[in-house]
Amino acid sequence: xxxxxxxxxxxxxxxxxxxxxxxxxxxxxxxxxxxxxxxxxxxxxxxxxxxxxxxxxxxxxxxxxxxxxxxxxxxxxxxxxxxxxxxxxxxxxxxxxxxxxxxxxxxxxxxxxxxxxxxxxxxxxxxxxxxxxxxxxxxxxxxxxxxxxxxx
Numbered sequence: 001x002x003x004x005x006x007x008x009x010x011x012x013x014x015x016x017x018x019x020x021x022x023x024x025x026x027x028x029x030x031x032x033x034x035x036x037x038x039x040x041x042x043x044x045x046x047x048x049x050x051x052x053x054x055x056x057x058x059x060x061x062x063x064x065x066x067x068x069x070x071x072x073x074x075x076x077x078x079x080x081x082x083x084x085x086x087x088x089x090x091x092x093x094x095x096x097x098x099x100x101x102x103x104x105x106x107x108x109x110x111x112x113x114x115x116x117x118x119x120x121x122x123x124x125x126x127x128x129x130x131x132x133x134x135x136x137x138x139x140x141x142x143x144x145x146x147x148x149x150x151x152x
Contacts, residue, residue, distance in 0.1 A: 013141040016048075022143065023052040026131070029145050033129045034109065037116040040133035042088075045141050046114045049133065050084055053112070057082065065114075070099055082110040087118040096122060126150035 009029050013022045026049075030036070038046040051063040058076035066072040066086045074082045083104050090096055096119045105111055105122070116123055125148075132144040 007147045009145040011143045011145070012136075013045075013143065015139070019049070019052045020056065023049065023056045026053060026143070026145060027056060029147070030129050031147075033127060033147060033149075034111065035105065035124055035128040036110070036112050037123065037128060037130045038112060038114045038133065039116065039130065041135070044133040044135055046131075046133060047086075049131070049141075049143070050112050050114075054082060054084075057110070070096070071101075071104065080109065081107070082112070083107075085111065085113045087113070087115040090118050093119050093122055 009025075011022050011025055013019060038050065040046050047065045054063050054074055054076075057080075058078060059074045059082060060077060061074045063074060063084070064072065066084055067088055070086060070090065072084045074084065076082065085101070085104075087096060101119070101122060105124070113119075113123075127150065128148050130146045130148065132146075134142045134144075136142050
């Protein structure tokens, strides 16, 4: 029997000084899920949050937005690979397929995906974390986390 498990957490980040704490809470909530979808308007802070999460995970590389390259690959101090995708500039899912996105997604490595709405049919139906970021008063960021899991 297959059961869908869904759990949620809402966080508030009042300023950049709280980003490290919020990132740690996100990592704890993810609890092993390696496929993460980042939703939010332009300028909501998706890349900034990913930078801090990567830092918390021990990435020593310079972390930047892959807006033009579509994908950046990082490695942490434990030798683990992390993939950071930004699909904002693609017009068709075939463009993502042309870079071999399915191989990255199936690698088992961490995949952080910005603008997942551009590639809906390529996304998993289970085993992922969705992060919805919105901007509030005084530039606060509200982050709604949803775990999508399938249990047998």
